[in-house]
Amino acid sequence: MAKSTKRFKDSDADFRKIYNDIAQRNFAPVYLLMGEEPYFIDVLADRLSSSILNETERAFNQTTVYGRDTDGATIASHCRQMPMMGGYTVIIVKEAQAMPQLEQLAAYTANPLPSTVLVICHKEKSADKRQQLYKSCLANGVVFESVRPREYEIKDWLGGFVAQHGLRIEPNCIELMINHLGTDISRISNELNKLIVSMPEGNTLITATEIENYIGISKEFNNFELCRAVATRDMARA
DSSP states (O other): OOOOOOOHHHHHHHHHHHHHHHHTTOOOSEEEEEESOHHHHHHHHHHHHHHSSOHHHHHHHEEEEEGGGOOHHHHHHHHTSOOSSSSOEEEEEESGGGOTTGGGGHHHHTSOOTTEEEEEEEESSOOOTTSHHHHHHHHHSEEEEEOOOOHHHHHHHHHHHHHHTTOEEOHHHHHHHHHHHTTOHHHHHHHHHHHHHHSOTTOOEEOHHHIIIIIOOOSSSSHHHHHHHHHTTOTTTO
16 A cells, blocks of 8 residues: 655644534534544544534434444444434444454445444554545545654644644743653643643743643753753763
């Protein structure tokens, strides 16, 4: 299978569009959420899970299954059920990459019911684009490919994530967080969310002090400062 040419920033842009469509209740009958970066897949799946039906409707019309415990024919059977006391039947398939005979779902996704929303979470790798399942999901629903970021790509994403919450972050703090947390955006987002809710009212600038106080990364003793000390041959500080 040919290697994807999709870039992280493309995944981020697609994620924002799909997220906004969900917020506006523009639902597709099929979502194939696939790729190596789990953060976007998890957020979209959670958003769909909590947005399509209200709490009462979810008890009757929403089902979550795991790929290792089911097969395509069983999921297709769930999808063909008409909703009770609600507008949609919602089927969420987690860990679809572990499902035996996943391609069986293609018979359903080729002609999905408008009253059903099927969400397929295919992590660790993308589904085979040569197969009918991928082609039918692309033709009749939404296909989202989640690409892992490289270190130079994470900086813009991190700054944008903070800006979405009406805050700013000092450039050296972005370097500090990436150096400490790497490019794991699930971990970065969790730490940033903890910081954001802890920020004093009226304070819109994240500095090294906030990073140290609310995340626990020392602004003086960290890998970034160690590398700087070694590079400048400051052995005492190192």
